[in-house]
Amino acid sequence: MSVLLFSHAACMEHEVALGHPESPGRLRAIAEALSAPEFDGLDRREAPMIDPLLIEYVHDPDYVRAVMAAFPEEGSVRLDADTAVNPGSKEASLRAAGGVVAAVDAVMSGEAKRAFCAVRPPGHHAEPDQAMGFCIFNNVAIGAVHAQRVHGAERVAVMDFDVHHGNGTQAMFEKNASLMFASTHQSPLYPGTGRLHEAGVAGNIVNAPLEPFAGSDAFTAAMEDRILPALRRFDPDLILISAGFDAHGEDPLAQMMLTEDDYGWATEALIAVAEDCCGGRVVSTLEGGYNLSALGRSVATHVQALGKDL
Numbered sequence: 001m002s003v004l005l006f007s008h009a010a011c012m013e014h015e016v017a018l019g020h021p022e023s024p025g026r027l028r029a030i031a032e033a034l035s036a037p038e039f040d041g042l043d044r045r046e047a048p049m050i051d052p053l054l055i056e057y058v059h060d061p062d063y064v065r066a067v068m069a070a071f072p073e074e075g076s077v078r079l080d081a082d083t084a085v086n087p088g089s090k091e092a093s094l095r096a097a098g099g100v101v102a103a104v105d106a107v108m109s110g111e112a113k114r115a116f117c118a119v120r121p122p123g124h125h126a127e128p129d130q131a132m133g134f135c136i137f138n139n140v141a142i143g144a145v146h147a148q149r150v151h152g153a154e155r156v157a158v159m160d161f162d163v164h165h166g167n168g169t170q171a172m173f174e175k176n177a178s179l180m181f182a183s184t185h186q187s188p189l190y191p192g193t194g195r196l197h198e199a200g201v202a203g204n205i206v207n208a209p210l211e212p213f214a215g216s217d218a219f220t221a222a223m224e225d226r227i228l229p230a231l232r233r234f235d236p237d238l239i240l241i242s243a244g245f246d247a248h249g250e251d252p253l254a255q256m257m258l259t260e261d262d263y264g265w266a267t268e269a270l271i272a273v274a275e276d277c278c279g280g281r282v283v284s285t286l287e288g289g290y291n292l293s294a295l296g297r298s299v300a301t302h303v304q305a306l307g308k309d310l
Contacts, residue, residue, distance in 0.1 A: 011047070016082075042303070057145040123141070143283060155235065156237060163247035164253075166287075250291040
């Protein structure tokens with residue numbers, strides 16, 4: 001059994017603006033990193049387009065309709081200060097969410113144990129009724145609710161190690177005790193959410209804010225002392241990872257100073273929890289990461305860890 005890799009060339013057609021950090025080059029860097037011989041065993045699949053009705057698992061129907069109508073046939077349309085769409089954005093967005101749903105289908109059906117979705121645009125800042133922070137639809141939240149509605153998962157957890165707090169995912173989960181959101185992130189930093197006291201309806205929101213320049217030791221301690229024990233107590237039927245790699249020390253948008261080895265360690269730690277709680281079922285999807293070299297190396301380390309012992 002191998003790691004599933006979901007991606008699609010259409011995800012490179014989404015262009016926010018010239019020089020924008022959330023660029024098609026991110027997926028090119030990942031594709032190059034995963035073209036190395038050690039990744040020959042990946043089960044590579046095209047991310048399908050999602051039925052827009054499934055996006056309404058977590059987004060307001062009026063918002064979904066408004067965004068679908070806003071995708072332009074030419075030029076660019078701005079959805080918020082940081083998020084714009086072009087003619088390639090519609091298919092990219094539908095395939096980003098569709099890739100996560102397809103990965104959840106494969107893992108929950110037992111076809112595979114682990115999957116990584118190299119898709120964009122990212123999703124974790126997208127609120128129920130608002131695009132935000134480069135994100136249009138909340139891919140990981142859609143996947144989590146899909147696991148419940150279609151595959152009967154009673155509890156689903158999302159662990160987000162992006163350097164920015166996943167405010168959108170938290171907003172979608174905080175009133176639903178069957179969904180858990182856990183996050184390590186730099187604070188203070190955009191979007192300004194993710195404080196320790198934000199705990200959800202039943203302690204199902206677990207934030208571990210870290211100071212700028214916190215480094216590997218603080219990240220490891222936050223995972224070991226706060227995140228991993230909470231995940232074990234929640235005892236999920238599936239773990240999803242919002243895999244942002246912008247906490248890397250080379251990333252231009254933040255200063256948490258992690259290395260690719262930290263991502264490998266965190267991935268293995270999350271897999272260990274999954275092995276104990278849910279048969280090892282893990283679906284990971286790309287969020288941030290804006291230094292292309294560091295992103296490629298970090299994703300390679302993450303995917304190697306996902307494939308360990310398979």
